[in-house]
Amino acid sequence: MPKNLIVYFSHAGQNWFDGGLKEIKVGNAKVLAEKLSKILEADLFEVETIKTYPFEYMECCDEAQKEQRANELPELKKYLDGIDEYDNIILAYPCWWGTMPQAMFTFLNHYDFNGKNIYPICTHEGSGMGNSENDIKKVCSTAIVHNGLAVRGSTVYECEDKLNNFAKNI
Numbered sequence: 001m002p003k004n005l006i007v008y009f010s011h012a013g014q015n016w017f018d019g020g021l022k023e024i025k026v027g028n029a030k031v032l033a034e035k036l037s038k039i040l041e042a043d044l045f046e047v048e049t050i051k052t053y054p055f056e057y058m059e060c061c062d063e064a065q066k067e068q069r070a071n072e073l074p075e076l077k078k079y080l081d082g083i084d085e086y087d088n089i090i091l092a093y094p095c096w097w098g099t100m101p102q103a104m105f106t107f108l109n110h111y112d113f114n115g116k117n118i119y120p121i122c123t124h125e126g127s128g129m130g131n132s133e134n135d136i137k138k139v140c141s142t143a144i145v146h147n148g149l150a151v152r153g154s155t156v157y158e159c160e161d162k163l164n165n166f167a168k169n170i
């Protein structure tokens with residue numbers, strides 16, 4: 001039986017929903033990661049940075065943009081000992097400035113994904129997957145990167161069909 005790992009980064013706090021700001025207690029990518037872990041009986045790993053991103057949406061956007069422009073790789077609080085035991089790795093993250101948050105790049109740079117299946121899932125407010133699939137292919141050049149699933153953040157509590165269909169291909 002193949003072994004599945006879900007790695008996610010998600011930001012609770014103020015966020016953009018259908019043209020307005022709203023506060024959320026649990027981030028959208030985290031909601032999807034937890035739902036999918038039940039469907040796939042997958043292990044879950046949260047990517048957490050040592051630094052804290054601002055609660056306010058606009059401030060968080062500024063911080064993330066600065067980080068991206070400088071290609072900073074924020075330090076993570078913890079890592080998995082290894083990923084050898086996993087066949088399939090699902091990456092769940094919000095679209096930040098057209099791609100993954102820099103923290104996901106930190107995580108991906110830390111391991112060798114040779115021969116692993118990678119399945120990206122991106123929450124967004126209009127950009128879909130953005131450039132994230134291409135970026136994953138660049139960082140994990142010897143992995144098999146499958147087509148991603150883009151889910152609008154405001155629909156994470158009602159996307160069971162989409163998620164089940166996606167899970168069937170893993």
Ligand SMILES: Cc1cc2nc3c(=O)[nH]c(=O)nc-3n(C[C@H](O)[C@H](O)[C@H](O)COP(=O)(O)O)c2cc1C
Binds near residue numbers: 010011029061096154
């Ligand atoms: C720093 C930042 C940058 C964002 N950039 C984009 C973007 O480029 N395109 C987009 O569609 N949504 C963008 N968004 C919206 C988020 O992708 C969307 O709200 C997502 O559902 C948040 O998921 P989360 O709650 O798991 O963090 C951005 C949000 C933040 C906080």
